[in-house]
Amino acid sequence: MEQKDQMLRLLKYKRMLLQFKSMGLSKIFSNNLSDAMDVSASLVRRDFAHFDITGNRRGGYTINDVLKRLNGLLGDQRLHEAVLVGCGNLGRALLNHDFIKEGFRLTAAFDINPPEAEINRIPVYPMEVLKNYVMQHHILVGILAVPFAAAAHTRDMMEQAGLRGILNFAPMDLRSNSPCRVHNVNIGLEIENLFFLIQQDEQKKIE
Secondary structure (H helix, E strand, C coil), X not given: CHHHHHHHHHHHHHHHHHHHHHCCCCEXXXXXXXXXXXXXXXXXXXXXXXXXXCCECCCEEEHHHHHHHHHHHHCCCCCEEEEEECCCHHHHHHHCCCCHHHCEEEEEEEXXXXXXXXXXXXXXXXXXXXXXXXXXXXXXXXXXXXCHHHHHHHHHHHHHCCCCEEEECCCCCCCCCCCCEEEECCHHHHHHHHHHHHHHHHHHHHC
């Protein structure tokens, strides 16, 4: 579990470093990353030391050097391609988001009743052509953004199309019926949990 958590942190370090670099920074300190990621600076230094990422107290870490090392550790760093299934309000919001900085881009969207030919210059196709598109373009990952009632059936269609991973934004948790990996992102649950944590903080202040 620790190795999995550590690799996840490396991905988050990379994301934050790219953001800092886009702001014009060339150097970074462990406390900058710790503040941005809500982890301790000592954990950042420990992770970096474990993977031979070096810096110094006065000069910090050189962002380009750290990114080069992280790219080597994380493997293939090509810009990955993914597709979106479901072009409702949430789907449209995702299509209008720039994922390039996250390391991938949406190349196409699919819907049972395509609302239009393109959204944000991304082509929208009927579900019937999903399998052919996935095979022809060697797509591995799809984002699922459909209503509750359609979630399970749409997951089945995405798995049958040959996708290896699904990021699920539908308002229900899904499991995979095949070697395909499914990651659930329950926005409502996350918000509810945030309110719960805030209430706990407020209760501690009273006590």
